[in-house]
Amino acid sequence: MKVIENIKTIPKVQKFRYAMIILTSMTLLGPLAFLPQLVGSDDLCGSLCMRRFYLYFPGMTWEDFFVHVNAASIGVMAFSLIMITTLFFGRIWCGYLCPVGGLAELSSRMLNDRWKIEFRSLPQIQIRYGYFGFFLVAMPALGISACSLCNFITIPRLIEAMSGEYRGMMFLVSSVGLVNLGLLLLLGVFASKGRAYCQFMCPIGAADGLVNRLGAKMPFARRIRVAKERCTGCNICARNCMCGAIKMVDRIATVDQVSCMSCHECVDVCDWNALAWTTKPNHKVNEPKRIKKNTEIFPLPDWQAVHFNPVKADAVESAVKTGPAISVLSVFNAMIFLTVISIIIVGSFL
Ligand code: SF4
Ligand code: SF4
Ligand code: SF4
Known part of the structure; x- marks a missing residue:
């Protein structure tokens, strides 16, 4: 069934x-x-x-x-x-x-x-x-x-x-x-x-x-953040986001913090570990490296709560088509x- x-x-x-x-x-x-x-x-x-x-x-x-x-x-x-x-x-x-x-x-x-x-x-x-x-x-x-x-x-x-x-x-x-x-x-x-x-x-x-x-910029605040250097721009997270909160800007996922509900669905579907519910990084970008079971893992991601700017995204020509595509159907929905x-x-x- x-x-x-x-x-x-x-x-x-x-x-x-x-x-x-x-x-x-x-x-x-x-x-x-x-x-x-x-x-x-x-x-x-x-x-x-x-x-x-x-x-x-x-x-x-x-x-x-x-x-x-x-x-x-x-x-x-x-x-x-x-x-x-x-x-x-x-x-x-x-x-x-x-x-x-x-x-x-x-x-x-x-x-x-x-x-x-x-x-x-x-x-x-x-x-x-x-x-x-x-x-x-x-x-x-x-x-x-x-x-x-x-x-x-x-x-x-x-x-x-x-x-x-x-x-x-x-x-x-x-x-x-x-x-x-x-x-x-x-x-x-x-x-x-x-x-x-x-x-x-x-x-x-x-x-x-x-x-x-408002809280996304504060160092103690946990938010869904993107590690830009890991994101491949595959768009899967955007397609799965229940709130339409993820858009691709310059082929990097950006999270609209006004709409995101921290549901973790995007974290689950990202095969590249480019998303996490975390605080702002408290290290300088290239140091120190994270050490886990005696293995150095680097670069340590620079988790960013990048806020989606709709005006900028519209202007970016290289932006790939984002999750829920704008189509004739979307216009029809808007009319409904x-x-x-x-x-x-x-x-x-x-
Ligand atoms: S699923 Fe991961 S790699 Fe793909 S666009 Fe989203 S954040 Fe980037
Ligand atoms: S946590 Fe949920 S609402 Fe927020 S961006 Fe990810 S999928 Fe969308
Ligand atoms: S309180 Fe939040 S989850 Fe509940 S209906 Fe309003 S926006 Fe939706």
């Missing part, structure tokens, strides 16, 4: 990652679905929410901001914890723990490739931060609720509906529920590698990506994506 074959081909580190995701899904999503009924409060989402407290409303004061922070106290703590972890270790929450992005990725992995839409070659930084700005400022100003586009509520409601709960079923047949379910399927399950929602629309992912990029977003925005007004 194709699903079993797909599972067998998953590398070891990725199996561990999926086990973590399944574990967090069971520990977080179940309680999130049923806690409101158990404690008789509908406002758990309010105190748990990690995505609303930083919205800017017209005329908002600092006092209002702290009221929002206070109302979402657990969500603020979780958000801060995620950002601190990211600063030191990369986007561990997104890559290893988040049940929403993780389950979408896992479902997409089980699906046959011919059903999937390729979103990874779209200009994700422009779309993600364009939408992030819209989410932070324009949506509150236009009176569109941040909750109307929340992927974090869709899966718990789905679980509720499947267990026969009235609220879950009503959510799924409401316009907000249908839009969110559509997004989960289109940008998750049916997206190539399952991370298109993370790439384009998740506000937590957008903030997390900025912190990841923009149409869906337009429907959502218009739908949110209705």
Whole structure:
């Protein structure tokens, strides 16, 4: 069976990652679905929410901001914890723990490739931060609720509906529920590698990506780094990257630290050991050599968290075609994506 074959081909580190995701899904999503009924409060989402407290409303004061922070106290703590972890270790929450992005990725992995839409070659930084700005400022100003586009509520409601709960079923047949379910399927399950929602629309992912990029230059920060001198430019890592975070510049793999989730898939597939999750080198490039079992291994790689500059990459003529190729299909996907977003925005007004 194709699903079993797909599972067998998953590398070891990725199996561990999926086990973590399944574990967090069971520990977080179940309680999130049923806690409101158990404690008789509908406002758990309010105190748990990690995505609303930083919205800017017209005329908002600092006092209002702290009221929002206070109302979402657990969500603020979780958000801060995620950002601190990211600063030191990369986007561990997104890559290893988040049940929403993780389950979408896992479902997409089980699906046959011919059903999937390729979103990874779209200009994700422009779309993600364009939408992030819209989410932070324009949506509150236009009176569109941040909750109307929340992927974090869709899966718990789905679980509720499947267990026969009235609220879950009503959510799924409401316009907000249908839009969110559509997004989960289109940008998750049916997206190539399952991370298109993370790439384009998740506000937590957008903030997390900025912190990841910010920390990449710090000497203590672990990131996926490239040893330029080892990279052959074979492009395999780029084709396998779930976030479209690797591009070839001058035939060398470069990692976009805003998008990378430290999932290790690229490390697994690189036959040349040119990628590693590591800190910045603390040696001068040609010295000292690493000595292992009395054998000198050199040159010691100069691990670099090279940040992908989209403008530069476009200008580099010698850049080989990168992983998810830009093709007629990509343009078609872009049109689907923009149409869906337009429907959502218009739908949110209705
Ligand atoms: S980007 Fe958002 S949905 Fe995706 S893994 Fe991160 S927090 Fe979860
Ligand atoms: S798989 Fe390894 S050698 Fe090939 S492009 Fe990526 S980093 Fe370079
Ligand atoms: S660059 Fe590597 S570690 Fe980062 S998201 Fe892509 S495959 Fe995963």
